Amino acid sequence: MSRAFVREDEGERWQPPAPRRAYRIVWRGHETQPPEVVRETDDLLDALRWLQTRDQRHLFELRDGHGVLLATAS
Secondary structure (H helix, E strand, O other): HHHHHOOOOOEEOOOOOOOOEEEEEEEOOOOOOEEEEEEEOOOHHHHHHHHHHOOOOHHEEEOOOOEEEEEEEO
């Protein structure tokens, strides 16, 4: 196998990046922590339902695939 497809540090085969989804749910967390993508989906209703079930909804944002803010949970 070509070494171009092996990671030097781990010896794993190269994997293509995951396809970008239409919607992302981002956890804002605390001011000292960077935002973190916790869920990605192509289904807007699925994303909204997932947000609705969270205890701390105010810490989440719904963004599109380009990072544009669509909604904040409240």
